[in-house]
Amino acid sequence: MRILIVDDESGVRQMMADTVRRFDDSYEVEEAEEGEEALRMLDESFDLVITDIRMPGMDGVELASRIRERYPDIIIFMLTGYAEFEYARAAIRSNVSEYLLKPVSVQALREAIAKAADTVRGRKEAERISRLREMALLEKRVQDLLYELPLPYYDEWMFPEYDAVGVLSFVIEDAEEGGTIRFAVKNVLGDVLSGFGVPLVFVEGSHLTCVLFLKDGHASPEDIASRCADAVRATLRRTIRAGIGGVAKQLSEVSGLYWRSLKQLGIDRPAVPIAGDGTEQGTDGMLEPRGEMHHLIRQTIHILETEYDQDITLSGLAERLYLNPNYLSTLFKNETGTTFTQALLRIRMEKAKELLRTTKLKIYEVGSRVGYADSAHFSRVFKNHENMSPYEYREKYAQA
Structure with missing residues (x-):
C-alpha cells in the first residue's frame, strides 16, 4: 500500500512516517510538507493520504477536496487537535474516511491504517476479478468470431x-x-x-x-x-x-x-450440416462421426460412446478439450444437428436397450451401467424416451 503523509511540521511528519513503516514492511511511505507539494506528488498509485488539517497555504480540508476531485479512490485521513473539532467536521463532509486526534496514539494509527489496508485489498481483489471476467468474456467473444458466431452489439466496448x-x-x-x-x-x-x-x-x-x-x-x-x-x-x-x-x-x-x-497447416475447416437434421446415424441409432466432421466433434462423440456410463457433462468435457463450453455446444449442434444432451441421452438409451435385450441384468443394474445411479430416475427417462418402461421393453424384445 502506498501512503503519503502531509504535515508542515517536519518532526511530526518524519516520526509518523517511521512509525507507519514499522507497521508493515510492504507499506511504501512518502512525505510532503504542504498541500501543493502533495498534489504534485499524487497519482493513482497512492492508496492513502494522511494529512494535517492546519497547514500554511492549502490546508487539509482543501487538499482533501482536491484529492477527491482528481483521485476519488484514494482514502484520506485527517489529523486534527481538539480545538479544531468543528473544523474537522467539514473535512468529514469532504469524504474523509477517518479523523485522528493529535497527538495520535500508535495503536489508533495502527488500527486505522489496518482498516484502510483491508479496504484497499478488497477493492483491488474486486478489480482483479472484474478484469478476469472481462478477459474471459473477451476471449469468448473472439472465439465466437473465429467460428462466425454473431457479436452482440453491446459487447463491442470490450475490444x-x-x-x-x-x-x-x-x-x-x-x-x-x-x-x-x-x-x-x-x-x-x-x-x-x-x-x-x-x-x-x-x-x-x-x-x-x-x-x-x-x-x-x-x-x-x-x-x-x-x-x-x-x-x-x-x-x-x-x-x-x-x-x-x-x-x-x-x-x-x-x-x-x-x-x-x-x-x-493442413487442418480442415469444419463442415456444417445443410439438409435434414444434419445427424448421421449408424444402423444401431448411434451417432456416426463423418470424415469431414470437425475433429473436436469426432473426439467428443468418441468420448460419449466410450464413457456414457460415467458422470459426463458438457462443461467437464469442454474443460478436458480446452474449449469454451458455449463454443463446444454450438459447434456440436452445428456439426451433428442435435444437442450434446440429446446425443448423450440417445447413446445411453441405445446401450440400455441392448442390455435389456441381451442380458439378464436387473433394471437398476442396467441403469447403473449406462450412467444412472438412481433406478427410478433411469426408469422415468427410459419411459419418456421409448414410451414404455424398461421392464415392458424387455418383455417385448428380450431374446429367448
Whole structure:
C-alpha cells in the first residue's frame, strides 16, 4: 500500500512516517510538507493520504477536496487537535474516511491504517476479478468470431483499440495431443505477441490460434510468425509451424483469416450440416462421426460412446478439450444437428436397450451401467424416451 503523509511540521511528519513503516514492511511511505507539494506528488498509485488539517497555504480540508476531485479512490485521513473539532467536521463532509486526534496514539494509527489496508485489498481483489471476467468474456467473444458466431452489439466496448486484426495459427512439431507443452508455448507466444499489440492466444485440439489487435505501423504477419517461432525454439527448444491468416480491418473478417491459417497447416475447416437434421446415424441409432466432421466433434462423440456410463457433462468435457463450453455446444449442434444432451441421452438409451435385450441384468443394474445411479430416475427417462418402461421393453424384445 502506498501512503503519503502531509504535515508542515517536519518532526511530526518524519516520526509518523517511521512509525507507519514499522507497521508493515510492504507499506511504501512518502512525505510532503504542504498541500501543493502533495498534489504534485499524487497519482493513482497512492492508496492513502494522511494529512494535517492546519497547514500554511492549502490546508487539509482543501487538499482533501482536491484529492477527491482528481483521485476519488484514494482514502484520506485527517489529523486534527481538539480545538479544531468543528473544523474537522467539514473535512468529514469532504469524504474523509477517518479523523485522528493529535497527538495520535500508535495503536489508533495502527488500527486505522489496518482498516484502510483491508479496504484497499478488497477493492483491488474486486478489480482483479472484474478484469478476469472481462478477459474471459473477451476471449469468448473472439472465439465466437473465429467460428462466425454473431457479436452482440453491446459487447463491442470490450475490444481493445486497434487499427487492424491479425490471425496466426501454429502447430507444435512432434507434440502429443493434450500435452502440457502447448500451454508453455501459449505463454511464450503471449509474451512475444505483446510486443506487437494486444494478443489473445487459444489452445485448441490440434493447434494454437493467436488473434492480435494491432495499431498502425505494425510488423508483417510473416515477421511476427518468425519472431514467435524463434522465441519458442530458444525458450522451449521446440519447433512450431505457422499458418498465416493475414491482417484485416474489420472484426467480421476474422473468421476468414482463421480458416485461411488452418488451411495452410493442413487442418480442415469444419463442415456444417445443410439438409435434414444434419445427424448421421449408424444402423444401431448411434451417432456416426463423418470424415469431414470437425475433429473436436469426432473426439467428443468418441468420448460419449466410450464413457456414457460415467458422470459426463458438457462443461467437464469442454474443460478436458480446452474449449469454451458455449463454443463446444454450438459447434456440436452445428456439426451433428442435435444437442450434446440429446446425443448423450440417445447413446445411453441405445446401450440400455441392448442390455435389456441381451442380458439378464436387473433394471437398476442396467441403469447403473449406462450412467444412472438412481433406478427410478433411469426408469422415468427410459419411459419418456421409448414410451414404455424398461421392464415392458424387455418383455417385448428380450431374446429367448
